[in-house]
Amino acid sequence: xxxxxxxxxxxxxxxxxxxxxxxxxxxxxxxxxxxxxxxxxxxxxxxxxxxxxxxxxxxxxxxxxxxxxxxxxxxxxxxxxxxxxxxxxxxxxxxxxxxxxxxxxxxxxxxxxxxxxxxxxxxxxxxxxxxxxxxxxxxxxxxxxxxxxxxxxxxxxxxxxxxxxxxxxxxxxxxxxxxxxxxxxxxxxxxxxxxxxxxxxxxxxxxxxxxxxxxx
Amino acid sequence: xxxxxxxxxxxxxxxxxxxxxxxxxxxxxxxxxxxxxxxxxxxxxxxxxxxxxxxxxxxxxxxxxxxxxxxxxxxxxxxxxxxxxxxxxxxxxxxxxxxxxxxxxxxxxxxxxxxxxxxxxxxxxxxxxxxxxxxxxxxxxxxxxxxxxxxxxxxxxxxxxxxxxxxxxxxxxxxxxxxxxxxxxxxxxxxxxxxxxxxxxxxxxxxxxxxxxxxx
Numbered sequence: 333x334x335x336x337x338x339x340x341x342x343x344x345x346x347x348x349x350x351x352x353x354x355x356x357x358x359x360x361x362x363x364x365x366x367x368x369x370x371x372x373x374x375x376x377x378x379x380x381x382x383x384x385x386x387x388x389x390x391x392x393x394x395x396x397x398x399x400x401x402x403x404x405x406x407x408x409x410x411x412x413x414x415x416x417x418x419x420x421x422x423x424x425x426x427x428x429x430x431x432x433x434x435x436x437x438x439x440x441x442x443x444x445x446x447x448x449x450x451x452x453x454x455x456x457x458x459x460x461x462x463x464x465x466x467x468x469x470x471x472x473x474x475x476x477x478x479x480x481x482x483x484x485x486x487x488x489x490x491x492x493x494x495x496x497x498x499x500x501x502x503x504x505x506x507x508x509x510x511x512x513x514x515x516x517x518x519x520x521x522x523x524x525x526x527x528x529x530x531x532x533x534x535x536x537x538x539x540x541x542x543x544x545x546x547x548x
Numbered sequence: 549x550x551x552x553x554x555x556x557x558x559x560x561x562x563x564x565x566x567x568x569x570x571x572x573x574x575x576x577x578x579x580x581x582x583x584x585x586x587x588x589x590x591x592x593x594x595x596x597x598x599x600x601x602x603x604x605x606x607x608x609x610x611x612x613x614x615x616x617x618x619x620x621x622x623x624x625x626x627x628x629x630x631x632x633x634x635x636x637x638x639x640x641x642x643x644x645x646x647x648x649x650x651x652x653x654x655x656x657x658x659x660x661x662x663x664x665x666x667x668x669x670x671x672x673x674x675x676x677x678x679x680x681x682x683x684x685x686x687x688x689x690x691x692x693x694x695x696x697x698x699x700x701x702x703x704x705x706x707x708x709x710x711x712x713x714x715x716x717x718x719x720x721x722x723x724x725x726x727x728x729x730x731x732x733x734x735x736x737x738x739x740x741x742x743x744x745x746x747x748x749x750x751x752x753x754x755x756x757x758x759x760x761x762x763x764x
Contacts, residue, residue: 387697388655388690399640405654406647424615431622437654438621439604446662453682459675466669474604481603 334366335396337407338382339541341371347542348507349535352404353392355501357537359408359494361530363415371541405437408494418494425490432488432495440478441502443470448505471511479515486524500525550582551612553623554598555757557587563758564723565751568620569608571717573753575624575710577746579631587757621653624710634710641706648704648711656694657718659686664721687727695731702740716741 337360339353353369360367376382378389385393386402393400394407401407409430412418419426447467454460478499482488487496503522506512512519525531553576555569569585576583592598594605601609602618609616610623617623625646628634635642663683670676694715698704703712719738722728728735741747 388651388693390655399643401643401647403647403650403654405650406643409646409650410643427615427617427622427626430625431617431619434619434622434653435604437650438619438657439606441654442658442661445658457675459673459679463675477604
């Protein structure tokens with residue numbers, strides 16, 4: 333039995349691959365694990381059947397036999413721990429790859445997500461333009477620190493890992509803004525991530541759902 | 549050699565145990581691992597020596613032999629993986645405990661931290677009162693979902709785990725507000741966490757630093 337994940341029936345990102353099922357699809361492609369997808373409407377996500385799996389009413393979930401997981405970071409880590417290809421074999425390298433997973437989700441993503449949320453929900457508010465420089469400064473602080481650490485390396489710590497996978501999905505949320513322009517090494521890092529065959533397949537599969545070309 | 553962590557020389561939380569070294573201290577106490585503490589001033593945190601360990605200029609870090617980690621979530625997970633007491637032994641229970649670690653840091657903490665940050669940085673702004681209900685509604689959404697999932701259980705999934713440890717530290721940030729009042733089970737959950745001997749020791753140790761009673 334292939335593991336089963338959930339995804340938006342109609343993603344609010346309009347097919348740009350920003351919904352969090354992309355992370356899980358990408359991880360599954362990296363390790364060569366086939367999977368099934370169950371699509372959910374916004375209303376179904378808030379119904380008891382889904383809340384039993386995901387108490388916060390979100391996607392993605394991951395079901396594999398008796399195991400039910402939510403939180404894209406936890407699902408990616410579970411996939412990385414149960415398949416080869418997303419974590420180094422040496423204990424210290426493995427711990428540092430997991431560290432970058434947490435850094436992506438807990439240090440770099442919050443200011444980026446906050447800025448994106450504000451752009452959607454508060455664009456018409458009188459204070460939007462006055463608050464924006466503050467929010468952008470918080471994003472730039474993290475981007476500049478990350479850019480400095482990455483330097484001219486291909487990946488954050490040795491070979492591509494689950495830490496890079498999550499970091500790239502976080503940075504991709506800035507596509508369509510000019511905020512990455514001053515960090516050429518981060519732009520190259522994102523491009524390098526998006527050039528991976530596993531990313532391309534995951535991206536195409538979520539786009540096919542958005543375009544109505546796939547029922548699964 | 550005991551592992552060494554870093555903490556604020558003078559915590560901006562005024563000894564309330566909200567700085568992220570508390571999570572690491574608590575985890576180390578839970579597993580009975582002695583440790584050393586190196587205190588850092590705000591200016592030292594932004595100097596090259598610390599940025600070499602922690603590219604985002606934050607505390608805590610964790611140094612153990614050749615291994616250097618940052619991100620409190622990753623440090624707690626590393627401690628949990630290398631000592632008994634913070635993760636279940638069965639594989640599925642272990643995966644779910646890690647899932648709650650990510651849920652604490654990536655789903656529940658962001659709206660709580662955002663509200664706390666706004667209270668500090670934007671209290672005097674003209675828009676503060678108008679934005680506040682929106683920010684509080686986001687927090688209440690997560691609290692109500694978490695409260696419903698916890699129900700009348702003692703902990704989020706079976707025995708106390710690293711997931712509960714992180715979730716409790718996230719919820720404690722709401723002490724001093726009235727937002728938890730409508731969730732008696734979450735209040736009891738926090739109290740149950742704070743009653744643990746390991747939490748008490750960790751809290752006292754960070755408070756001693758704030759009160760200048762400890763040089764280490």
